[in-house]
Amino acid sequence: MLATPPDFDVLIVGAGISGIGMAAHMEMTCPNRSYAVLDRREKLGGTWDLFRYPGIRSDSDMHTLGFGFEPWRDEESIAKGERILDYLNRIADERGIRRHIRLDHKVLSADFRHEEARWHVTVETGGQQHVMTANWLFLGSGYYDYDQPYDAGFQGTEDFAGEIVHPQFWPANFDYSDKNVVVIGSGATAVTIVPVMAEKAAKVTMLQRTPTWIRSVPAKDGIANFLRKVLPDEWAYRLTRWKNVFLTDLMFKRSRTHPEQVADSLKDRARKALGDKYDPVALEPPYNPWEQRMCFIPDGDLFEAMKAGKAEIVTDQIDRFVPEGIRLASGSVLPADIIVTATGLNIAVMGKIAISVDGEPVRFNERYYYKHCMFSNLPNFAAVFGYLNASWTLRVDIVAEYVCKVMNRMDELGAEIVTPILAENHGLEEDDIFDFSSGYLQRSKHLMPRNSPVMPWRMNQDYRKDRDDLKNLPIEDGILRFEAAHSSANLQAAE
Missing domain, CATH: 3.50.50.60 (FAD/NAD(P)-binding domain)
Structure with a gap:
C-alpha cells in the first residue's frame, strides 16, 4: 500500500x-x-x-x-x-x-x-x-x-420590445400576469411551462417547429396510494416501482415493434381529451413514438388549458423576432410581451x-x-x-x-x-x-x-x-x- x-x-x-x-x-x-x-x-x-x-x-x-x-x-x-x-x-x-x-x-x-x-x-x-x-x-x-444553454440562433432578438427568458435562467419573482407569452419549443420543459403560465398570463402560445408525442397520465398513482394503505411503505413502493418499470418498458418496446398501433392510441387519447380543439398538425409528429422522448402531462393539464382557450399550439418556423413578437415563415406575426426560449440544452x-x-x-x-x-x-x-x-x-x-x-x-x-x-x-x-x-x-x-x-x-x-x-x-x-x-x-x- x-x-x-x-x-x-x-x-x-x-x-x-x-x-x-x-x-x-x-x-x-x-x-x-x-x-x-x-x-x-x-x-x-x-x-x-x-x-x-x-x-x-x-x-x-x-x-x-x-x-x-x-x-x-x-x-x-x-x-x-x-x-x-x-x-x-x-x-x-x-x-x-x-x-x-x-x-x-x-x-x-x-x-x-x-x-x-x-x-x-x-x-x-x-x-x-x-x-x-x-x-x-x-x-x-x-x-x-x-452555463450555456442551446442557442437556436434566432434573428432579430435585439429588435423585440418585450422580455426574452430562457428556462435555465428564470428570473426570481418574474411577473407574467396578463401578458401574452410565446413559449418556443415542444419538449418536456415547454409542455410543463405552458399550462402553469396560462393560469396567470393573458394567453400562452407554444410555438413548435415539429410536434411531440404527448400522453396524459394521472398525477397521482392510484395503485401506489392504495398499496400504501394496506402494505408497509417499502413493500408498496417496491411493487409500484416494478409495475411502472414494466409498463414503461412495455410501452417503449411496443412503440418500436408496433409504432402505428401506439401512435393511433396516443391520437385517440388526445382527441378524446381535446374534442373539437384537436389539431392533427399540432399533435401528430412526423416520426414514430419514442423515436424522441415522449412528453407526459399530469392530469392532461396542457389539454385543459387549451380547451379553456388559455393556451394554444402553433406549428410553424420562425423567420425572425420583430418588435411586437415573432414573425413566422408563413408570414403571420405572433404577438408577444414575453418570449420563453425552451429550445433545449x-x-x-x-x-x-x-x-x-x-x-x-x-x-x-x-x-x-x-x-x-x-x-x-x-x-x-x-x-x-x-x-x-x-x-x-x-x-x-x-x-x-x-x-x-x-x-x-x-x-x-x-x-x-x-x-x-x-x-x-x-x-x-x-x-x-x-x-x-x-x-x-x-x-x-x-x-x-x-x-x-x-x-x-x-x-x-x-x-x-x-x-x-x-x-x-x-x-x-x-x-x-x-x-x-x-x-x-x-x-x-x-x-
Whole structure:
C-alpha cells in the first residue's frame, strides 16, 4: 500500500440525484471508505435546485425517479420540483451524507497518476484553486451545460420590445400576469411551462417547429396510494416501482415493434381529451413514438388549458423576432410581451472537467463505454448518464451498486487500481449511442464515448437487462485489470 493515503478514497462530483445516490450506496455497502461530494452550487439538488421556471416537475413517475432504497411517500407520482428537493435533502440528512458534501466547490480538472494510484483534482472554491486527491473519481455531474444553454440562433432578438427568458435562467419573482407569452419549443420543459403560465398570463402560445408525442397520465398513482394503505411503505413502493418499470418498458418496446398501433392510441387519447380543439398538425409528429422522448402531462393539464382557450399550439418556423413578437415563415406575426426560449440544452461531456491520465488528456469520443459507467483504459473512474427511455435514477442505482462492488473487490485483492482493458486492435464494431432523433442528442453525438453493439463495451437502454447483467455477471470478467501502484502485476484472481 502507498505510504501516504489520498485525501479521500472517493470524490463524487455533483450533489444532485446521481451524486446523492452514489453517496447513499457507499454508506450502505462501502462504509469503511472515505468520500466527499463536491458541487459547484450553494445548495444540493442539481437540476432540481437550478431550474426555477413555473411548474418545474418530474417528467417521469417518482416511483422510478426515486431511489430503489428510499420509498417515495407522497400522493403525487408526478412531483413538483420542491418536493423532489425535499426528498433529496431528507436522504442527505437521514443517511449521514450531508456532512460529506462540500458546496461551492467547482471541479476544473482531474489527472490520474498511476505511480500514486490517485486522482489529483483541481477545485475552485471561494475564488481560490486547490488540489484534492482521491483513489476513485465518480462523476454525477449530469448531462447538460449549466452555463450555456442551446442557442437556436434566432434573428432579430435585439429588435423585440418585450422580455426574452430562457428556462435555465428564470428570473426570481418574474411577473407574467396578463401578458401574452410565446413559449418556443415542444419538449418536456415547454409542455410543463405552458399550462402553469396560462393560469396567470393573458394567453400562452407554444410555438413548435415539429410536434411531440404527448400522453396524459394521472398525477397521482392510484395503485401506489392504495398499496400504501394496506402494505408497509417499502413493500408498496417496491411493487409500484416494478409495475411502472414494466409498463414503461412495455410501452417503449411496443412503440418500436408496433409504432402505428401506439401512435393511433396516443391520437385517440388526445382527441378524446381535446374534442373539437384537436389539431392533427399540432399533435401528430412526423416520426414514430419514442423515436424522441415522449412528453407526459399530469392530469392532461396542457389539454385543459387549451380547451379553456388559455393556451394554444402553433406549428410553424420562425423567420425572425420583430418588435411586437415573432414573425413566422408563413408570414403571420405572433404577438408577444414575453418570449420563453425552451429550445433545449447543450450536452456537457463529463461536466466539462478536463480529465487526463499521467498528464495525457482523455478524449472520451475515442473511448468505449464499459458496463454503462466505466470507460476503456481509464482507471478508477465512473460516470452516470441516465436512461433516455426511462427514469434517470434507475441507472444511478445499478451503476452505484456496481461501482461499490468493484471497490470492495479491490479491497479483497489488495488492489489500488482497476481498469477496463481494451486492446488497441480491438476490432469492435461501433453502434449508435443514441438511437433517438432528438436535436440535443444528435448535436452532441460526436462528443460522446463510443458504444459497441454488445456488452460489456456498451451503454444500453434496457433497464431490466442492465440490472440483471450488473447484478449477476462476475466482476472479474477477464477485462477488468486489478493492480497495485508502482506495479504492472495483475492481481486479478484466477477464473
